[in-house]
Amino acid sequence: xxxxxxxxxxxxxMRQLLVFALRRLxxxxxxxxxxxxxxxxxxxxxxxDLALIDINMPVMDGLKLISLIRGDENLSSIPIVVxxxxxxxxxxxxxLSLGANEYLTKPIQANLVLSVVKGLMKPA
Amino acid sequence: xxxxxxxxxxxxxxxxxxxxxxxxxxxxxxxxxQRLRTSLASLEDEQNAAARSPEEWEKYxxxxxxxxxxxxAEYETVRVRLHQVEEENQQFAxxxxxxxxxxxxxxxxxxxxYQLHSTLDLDEVVKIIVEIVINLVGAEIFAxxxxxxxxxxxxxxxxxxxxxxxxPSCAEGKGVLGQALESxxxxxxxxxxxxxxxxxxxxxxxxxxxxxxxxxxxxxLLQQKDGFSALDHELFTVLGGHAATALFAARLYSQSERKxxxxxxxxxxxxx
Numbered sequence: 100x101x102x103x104x105x106x107x108x109x110x111x112x113m114r115q116l117l118v119f120a121l122r123r124l125x126x127x128x129x130x131x132x133x134x135x136x137x138x139x140x141x142x143x144x145x146x147x148d149l150a151l152i153d154i155n156m157p158v159m160d161g162l163k164l165i166s167l168i169r170g171d172e173n174l175s176s177i178p179i180v181v182x183x184x185x186x187x188x189x190x191x192x193x194x195l196s197l198g199a200n201e202y203l204t205k206p207i208q209a210n211l212v213l214s215v216v217k218g219l220m221k222p223a
Numbered sequence: 224x225x226x227x228x229x230x231x232x233x234x235x236x237x238x239x240x241x242x243x244x245x246x247x248x249x250x251x252x253x254x255x256x257q258r259l260r261t262s263l264a265s266l267e268d269e270q271n272a273a274a275r276s277p278e279e280w281e282k283y284x285x286x287x288x289x290x291x292x293x294x295x296a297e298y299e300t301v302r303v304r305l306h307q308v309e310e311e312n313q314q315f316a317x318x319x320x321x322x323x324x325x326x327x328x329x330x331x332x333x334x335x336x337y338q339l340h341s342t343l344d345l346d347e348v349v350k351i352i353v354e355i356v357i358n359l360v361g362a363e364i365f366a367x368x369x370x371x372x373x374x375x376x377x378x379x380x381x382x383x384x385x386x387x388x389x390x391p392s393c394a395e396g397k398g399v400l401g402q403a404l405e406s407x408x409x410x411x412x413x414x415x416x417x418x419x420x421x422x423x424x425x426x427x428x429x430x431x432x433x434x435x436x437x438x439x440x441x442x443x444l445l446q447q448k449d450g451f452s453a454l455d456h457e458l459f460t461v462l463g464g465h466a467a468t469a470l471f472a473a474r475l476y477s478q479s480e481r482k483x484x485x486x487x488x489x490x491x492x493x494x495x
Binding site: 110111112113115116119120184186187204205206208209210 | 323326327330331333334335337338341351354355357358359360361363445446447448
């Protein structure tokens with residue numbers, strides 16, 4: 100059975116770019132969510148092996164989504180990678196303290212995203 | 224009495240036979256021992272003769288030297304080949320990294336142009352330009368200027384990092400922005416300079432068929448971005464061309480939509 104990755108990102112450009120990068124992983128299904136609320140709905144209703152989450156999003160931001168995921172015992176073990184424009188140390192620390200496993204800043208390097216995702220996903 | 228004597232004779236005869244067989248076996252062993260001694264002595268003689276012979280010695284030495292040279296040559300060939308393989312390996316690794324980077328760059332450019340042409344809605348196109356400038360280029364403070372079809376002036380259509388009135392005005396040929404617009408080519412300045420809204424670090428004229436229709440002007444980069452890569456320059460070129468045509472197409476589409484609605488209104492009036 101393949102693994103599933105959820106991309107929660109409001110920018111269609113970034114979503115497409117991330118899908119492009121993650122398609123190089125074998126047996127991985129990619130699901131897209133266009134804001135935090137959509138992401139919460141999708142992550143709660145299905146199984147995911149990893150979530151890539153943007154911080155600045157409409158309806159519900161990424162930090163709120165991370166804290167909700169970590170607060171739910173059924174979802175708390177999902178590895179979370181934050182991908183954001185916010186490069187300040189305090190933003191990074193805040194996201195990591197809320198439970199994000201990795202923090203990557205934009206503009207992204209596809210190789211870096213891939214290696215981080217590979218490192219966090221358990222073997223199928 | 225005679226029976227006892229006969230039995231003694233018979234037993235004596237048996238012992239005599241056993242001794243005879245023992246004597247024969249001992250003789251055979253002595254003969255074999257002599258044969259082996261002779262053979263060993265002969266072998267020792269041969270070896271001693273070979274060791275004493277200079278020709279034999281030379282022959283052995285020659286054979287060993289030749290074998291040694293052959294092994295040394297083989298070692299050298301293997302060493303050279305190993306070095307070549309290591310170099311090839313290094314080249315492959317470098318090429319792999321280059322291809323990976325090229326792949327990444329192409330993905331960025333593809334996504335940028337794909338997104339720019341994914342809609343005919345003018346506001347959507349502007350939004351996509353903003354997304355590309357933030358997410359793909361890594362700009363923090365910038366403005367997108369668009370030419371007003373009626374007034375012929377460039378106004379701020381989208382902005383990030385500052386209020387619209389803080390951005391400098393842009394008129395063709397006037398000031399840094401105007402001159403950059405006139406050049407019709409993306410222009411870059413020192414990206415590490417301190418943020419100043421009078422001094423852009425990048426100006427990307429949006430030009431369709433030699434007619435400027437707008438300008439993207441970047442004044443500051445995200446804090447994690449310390450300069451421009453080759454990909455950034457490619458993105459500036461893509462933005463200059465594709466964003467301009469996408470904006471132009473969206474404007475034409477909205478104008479044709481408006482005209483179509485007007486005509487439809489007239490037709491409806493006439494037919495009612």
